[in-house]
Amino acid sequence: MGNQDLPGVLVSGFEGPCCICEDHVGDLKKHFNLITMQEFLENKTQFGPKIQAVYIWGGKPAVDLELLQSLPSLKIIASSGAGLDHLDRKLIASFGVKVANTPHAVSSPTADLGMALLLAAARRLVEGYRLAISPDTENFPTNFMGQEVTGATLGIIGMGNIGYKIAQRAKAFEMKILYHNRKCRKLEEEKAVGATYCERLDDLLQQSDFVMLAVSLTPQTQRLIGRRELRLMKPTAILVNIGRGLLVDQDALMEALETGVIKAAALDVTYPEPLPRDHPLLKLKNIILTPHIGSATHQARRQTMENMIESILASLNGLPIPNEVLLK
Numbered sequence: 530m531g532n533q534d535l536p537g538v539l540v541s542g543f544e545g546p547c548c549i550c551e552d553h554v555g556d557l558k559k560h561f562n563l564i565t566m567q568e569f570l571e572n573k574t575q576f577g578p579k580i581q582a583v584y585i586w587g588g589k590p591a592v593d594l595e596l597l598q599s600l601p602s603l604k605i606i607a608s609s610g611a612g613l614d615h616l617d618r619k620l621i622a623s624f625g626v627k628v629a630n631t632p633h634a635v636s637s638p639t640a641d642l643g644m645a646l647l648l649a650a651a652r653r654l655v656e657g658y659r660l661a662i663s664p665d666t667e668n669f670p671t672n673f674m675g676q677e678v679t680g681a682t683l684g685i686i687g688m689g690n691i692g693y694k695i696a697q698r699a700k701a702f703e704m705k706i707l708y709h710n711r712k713c714r715k716l717e718e719e720k721a722v723g724a725t726y727c728e729r730l731d732d733l734l735q736q737s738d739f740v741m742l743a744v745s746l747t748p749q750t751q752r753l754i755g756r757r758e759l760r761l762m763k764p765t766a767i768l769v770n771i772g773r774g775l776l777v778d779q780d781a782l783m784e785a786l787e788t789g790v791i792k793a794a795a796l797d798v799t800y801p802e803p804l805p806r807d808h809p810l811l812k813l814k815n816i817i818l819t820p821h822i823g824s825a826t827h828q829a830r831r832q833t834m835e836n837m838i839e840s841i842l843a844s845l846n847g848l849p850i851p852n853e854v855l856l857k
């Protein structure tokens with residue numbers, strides 16, 4: 530139980546995979562009376578009316594109709610990161626509750642990870658590491674070769690904050706940059722990084738040596754990359770996904786990687802997360818996987834927390850909310 534004079538904020542908890550960072554708790558407690566999901570569930574009548582904000586960290590706690598109905602004083606949901614696919618925006622808007630996320634705090638580290646995965650897959654870093662530590666030092670393969678990144682074509686799907694940061698990094702690697710954006714063409718960004726707009730996703734897929742998914746998951750983008758799209762890609766192409774697992778049809782990807790339809794994939798995101806330990810994707814050699822760590826840097830996590838505190842305080846004080854998400 531925290532300071533009763535401070536506004537009540539619901540958090541997932543202090544333990545478990547989606548708990549708020551341990552070293553953030555002190556900072557949060559300076560501003561808010563933190564009420565864990567467990568405390569709330571044990572005594573909804575006591576805690577429900579006190580809660581004015583929900584602090585969503587790593588997608589938790591889940592906000593559904595039942596929760597919204599039990600929080601009559603709720604004003605804002607602050608959600609860590611850029612993705613909002615875990616929130617039912619229409620439902621939340623119908624309760625007159627605001628939403629804020631933290632897209633700027635996570636864009637650079639997520640773009641860095643995208644480039645790290647691209648480079649790792651291109652140069653077969655994980656396989657190389659395994660060879661380097663292998664006891665068989667006599668039989669190092671002479672044909673262990675990767676793909677050159679300099680001069681190669683990168684197709685970025687989704688030119689938002691993260692997509693643009695990837696393009697800036699790719700420019701430094703002297704890559705040719707193509708992009709596809711569902712909503713609108715980004716003329717300023719195009720000019721700044723020398724990117725070429727592909728109105729048709731198919732054109733980008735056919736021309737790219739590397740395809741980077743940096744688009745949000747929505748009903749329209751779910752399984753954006755399926756069997757047909759993979760077949761349009763070059764057999765030497767590498768697919769990188771730093772968005773959401775469900776952007777890709779994982780069965781189709783599995784088949785494409787096994788049969789040489791594409792060369793390799795590097796995924797920070799899958800479905801489910803984590804993949805079951807007997808999942809066939811884990812057995813492939815031409816895949817690199819990381820456990821959804823796009824924004825997992827100390828700096829980004831702290832910035833995320835600070836942005837979320839700012840948004841909650843602004844909302845509770847009736848001020849314009851930084852990083853407010855349009856719900857309509």
Ligand SMILES: O=C(O)C(=O)CO
Binds near residue numbers: 612639
């Ligand atoms: O910001 C997000 O939504 C992320 O998942 C970063 O990896």
